[in-house]
Amino acid sequence: xxxxxxxxxxxxxxxxxxxxxxxxxxxxxxxxxxxxxxxxxxxxxxxxxxxxxxxxxxxxxxxxxxxxxxxxxxxxxxxxxxxxxxxxxxxxxxxxxxxxxxxxxxxxxxxxxxxxxxxxxxxxxxxxxxxxxxxxxxxxxxxxxxxxxxxxxxxxxxxxxxxxxxxxxxxxxxxxxxxxxxxxxxxxxxxxxxxxxxxxxxxxxxxxxxxxxxxxxxxxxxxxxxxxxxxxxxxxxxxxxxxxxxxxxxxxxxxxxxxxxxxxxxxxxxxxxxxxxxxxxxxxxxxxxxxxxxxxxxxxxxxxxxxxxxxxxxxxxxxxxxxxxxxxxxxxxxxxxxxxxxxxxxxxxxxxxxxxxxxxxxxxxxxxxxxxxxxxxxxxxxxxxxxxxxxxxxxxxxxxxxxxxxxxxxxxxxxxxxxxxxxxxxxxxxxxxxxxxxxxxxxxxxxxxxxxxxxxxxxxxxxxxxxxxxxxxxxxxxxxxxxxxxxxxxxxxxxxxxxxxxx
RNA sequence: CGGGGUGUAGCGUAGCCCGGUUAGCGCGCCUGCUUUGGGAGCAGGAGGUCGCAAGUUCGAAUCUUGCCACCCCGACCA
Numbered sequence: 001x002x003x004x005x006x007x008x009x010x011x012x013x014x015x016x017x018x019x020x021x022x023x024x025x026x027x028x029x030x031x032x033x034x035x036x037x038x039x040x041x042x043x044x045x046x047x048x049x050x051x052x053x054x055x056x057x058x059x060x061x062x063x064x065x066x067x068x069x070x071x072x073x074x075x076x077x078x079x080x081x082x083x084x085x086x087x088x089x090x091x092x093x094x095x096x097x098x099x100x101x102x103x104x105x106x107x108x109x110x111x112x113x114x115x116x117x118x119x120x121x122x123x124x125x126x127x128x129x130x131x132x133x134x135x136x137x138x139x140x141x142x143x144x145x146x147x148x149x150x151x152x153x154x155x156x157x158x159x160x161x162x163x164x165x166x167x168x169x170x171x172x173x174x175x176x177x178x179x180x181x182x183x184x185x186x187x188x189x190x191x192x193x194x195x196x197x198x199x200x201x202x203x204x205x206x207x208x209x210x211x212x213x214x215x216x217x218x219x220x221x222x223x224x225x226x227x228x229x230x231x232x233x234x235x236x237x238x239x240x241x242x243x244x245x246x247x248x249x250x251x252x253x254x255x256x257x258x259x260x261x262x263x264x265x266x267x268x269x270x271x272x273x274x275x276x277x278x279x280x281x282x283x284x285x286x287x288x289x290x291x292x293x294x295x296x297x298x299x300x301x302x303x304x305x306x307x308x309x310x311x312x313x314x315x316x317x318x319x320x321x322x323x324x325x326x327x328x329x330x331x332x333x334x335x336x337x338x339x340x341x342x343x344x345x346x347x348x349x350x351x352x353x354x355x356x357x358x359x360x361x362x363x364x365x366x367x368x369x370x371x372x373x374x375x376x377x378x379x380x381x382x383x384x385x386x387x388x389x390x391x392x393x394x395x396x397x398x399x400x401x402x403x404x405x406x407x408x409x410x411x412x413x414x415x416x417x418x419x420x421x422x423x424x425x426x427x428x429x430x431x432x433x434x435x436x437x438x439x440x441x442x443x444x445x446x447x448x449x450x451x452x453x454x455x456x457x458x459x460x461x462x463x464x465x466x467x468x469x470x471x472x473x474x475x476x477x478x479x480x481x482x483x484x485x486x487x488x489x490x491x492x493x494x495x496x497x498x499x500x501x502x503x
Numbered sequence: 504c505g506g507g508g509u510g511u512a513g514c515g516u517a518g519c520c521c522g523g524u525u526a527g528c529g530c531g532c533c534u535g536c537u538u539u540g541g542g543a544g545c546a547g548g549a550g551g552u553c554g555c556a557a558g559u560u561c562g563a564a565u566c567u568u569g570c571c572a573c574c575c576c577g578a579c580c581a
Contacts, residue, residue: 100579166580169504170575170577170579170580176581180581248581284581285581288581320539321538353539356543357540358542358543360541362542363542374540374541375540376540377540378540503581
């Protein structure tokens with residue numbers, strides 16, 4: 001490092017770009033659009049995930065898929081359509097999803113009588129309507145019945161990467177769309193303890209992924225009854241805090257008990273020769289994580305991506321005045337690219353002559369590329385490079401010699417720095433409160449996570465939600481037990497729980 | 504499904520009240536020249552069913568009615 005350059009002046013921050021303070025949701029939408037992550041589609045509530053946005057999802061998939069495989073799971077695929085009757089087999093489950101199901105009733109179109117377009121052919125009505133899966137527990141447990149007879153068939157450890165549809169009233173890019181992509185793990189076990197262990201294990205996998213890949217610290221906890229998955233005995237979650245002080249549920253892991261086994265009659269013969277119902281879990285994360293990634297790290301210059309999930313980790317921008325310089329500079333740039341690729345980094349050399357360097361700088365900045373290298377004739381002459389990091393916007397001049405190692409260190413540093421920043425943000429925005437007045441005041445003036453005593457009843461949680469829009473995000477798994485009095489009802493409480501307004 | 508709002512070129516918009524030139528502007532796009540170390544400049548150019556349908560009128564982006572779509576605020580949710 002020969003010299004430390006200045007932080008980019010505020011003057012040249014992104015044009016026509018909303019700021020977080022000015023209008024948080026517009027800022028979010030601007031990033032999604034301008035970074036080329038996604039756009040609205042012709043279908044209400046559904047989005048088109050564009051190549052750059054999808055590439056982030058693919059990076060997430062790759063990392064998670066490996067973690068699932070490493071914990072013994074296999075991928076499979078179940079149908080997108082679920083017979084309507086399957087849904088009514090588990091009472092709580094129907095109750096929870098009935099209001100947001102898309103239903104297929106016919107299987108054929110015909111030419112309209114007036115010759116304009118096509119209409120549904122009423123003679124092609126399905127005998128039993130098909131539900132487009134909002135989640136796959138029912139079809140999967142109906143299938144598992146045939147897979148499981150003996151304890152020797154257990155455990156079944158299956159994951160599926162799929163799309164699901166939940167007919168939402170109000171949608172937001174990535175955070176809530178009518179159709180979304182996700183993975184859903186569905187496991188079957190011989191004992192309650194084994195199923196519980198699996199539930200915790202996958203929660204840990206999610207937390208590990210969030211913290212080490214997404215660079216987002218998460219709280220691990222148990223959901224209250226109100227927030228529990230429809231059909232689960234217990235729902236566990238990871239909760240993250242976004243920059244506007246709202247919480248985001250980033251993943252869930254459910255202990256389903258024997259509910260689905262009973263509903264779908266999935267029994268197994270134990271070693272002792274006794275018939276018993278199978279114990280189940282399910283767990284999932286979705287493209288919502290892309291939304292989490294945006295809201296956790298990005299700034300008023302655009303997207304900021306952690307190196308481990310960035311589709312492009314390093315962008316190289318050549319600088320030149322004429323053809324001759326272009327050739328020299330690009331030759332050197334290609335050399336650097338090859339060397340960096342030897343370290344398995346994803347590098348983009350942007351040698352397009354149709355855009356100017358300044359334009360490219362801005363482009364990679366709002367696309368969140370962690371590291372940008374600029375190389376010009378002066379650098380070729382001096383054996384140097386200008387290296388800019390996206391998280392701090394700092395620029396430094398590096399010597400070309402051994403640059404691969406320095407970039408590697410830099411990328412690790414950026415990954416760590418993003419995590420630390422997010423962690424200290426969460427710490428600064430987590431508030432223990434003891435009175436109802438304080439609760440409302442903190443919520444309205446600061447937002448963030450509120451740690452407060454709760455009497456454990458659904459009624460109190462409901463009242464709090466009605467009065468403040470805040471819900472219990474989770475009951476921390478690793479929290480110290482501490483007796484106190486409920487912040488709302490004044491009744492006795494065994495431990496503090498985490499409240500927040502949430503996405 | 505309630506309450507509010509908006510539909511004009513790829514995007515953002517002016518014009519609408521009070522009907523009357525060839526529907527204007529910015530960004531983007533195309534061509535050429537000069538440029539290229541932080542979103543280039545100049546010159547020229549292309550691009551419009553004014554959301555859809557009907558009505559009023561000599562004449563409708565503009566007025567009326569109906570429909571559709573989208574956005575924001577509520578209830579519901581990963």
